[in-house]
Amino acid sequence: MIGIKLTFQLITHPLHISHHFFGWVHKKDNTYFNEGQLASKGIEQLAETGSTSTLVSEFQALTDNNEGLSTYTGSGLNSGVGTISIDITVNLDFPAVSLASMLTPSPDWFVVCINVNLLEEDGGFVIEITVVGHVYDADTEEGDTFSFNNDESCPQESIREIVEIPLGNGTFVKSSLCTVVFT
Numbered sequence: 001m002i003g004i005k006l007t008f009q010l011i012t013h014p015l016h017i018s019h020h021f022f023g024w025v026h027k028k029d030n031t032y033f034n035e036g037q038l039a040s041k042g043i044e045q046l047a048e049t050g051s052t053s054t055l056v057s058e059f060q061a062l063t064d065n066n067e068g069l070s071t072y073t074g075s076g077l078n079s080g081v082g083t084i085s086i087d088i089t090v091n092l093d094f095p096a097v098s099l100a101s102m103l104t105p106s107p108d109w110f111v112v113c114i115n116v117n118l119l120e121e122d123g124g125f126v127i128e129i130t131v132v133g134h135v136y137d138a139d140t141e142e143g144d145t146f147s148f149n150n151d152e153s154c155p156q157e158s159i160r161e162i163v164e165i166p167l168g169n170g171t172f173v174k175s176s177l178c179t180v181v182f183t
């Protein structure tokens, strides 16, 4: 086993803050948060309210099914720029990490780093790696501004990457919005 210090650095529009973030250590090639699939109840709750309680339950079931090692819930940030650090443990069977956190305020937008594999081909663990987060719309709530409590999406469609204003410029979202450093 190896302990890894994870630094979560969320850089957003100055007016906006992040919420708690959720982390899961799991087997390689997990696709739980990927775009193109329907958001689970846990992802909906995280994306709309920032709460991680339902996600923790969902991932505990996956962990009990031997798909993961453990879950983590980090603190929030009280401004749009900052760093959250936690210690996580990975091992040869469970060398990968996925992270998710709500963007606040937003209808159902969240940042994710999916399936970050910390095991190198030579069997060692990475010393340091920097990963740029994606910004996704869970498609569980309507609304295209920095706002809460919009109508439900009906019908709910797949999780998709956001590139539109106000987060993006219509083509992409600046990579500086969310960067995660594993050291």
Ligand SMILES: [Ca+2]
Residues within 6 Å of the ligand: 107, 108, 137, 138, 139, 140, 141, 142, 143, 153
């Ligand atoms: Ca939405």
Ligand SMILES: [Ca+2]
Residues within 6 Å of the ligand: 044, 048, 140, 141, 152, 153
């Ligand atoms: Ca909803």
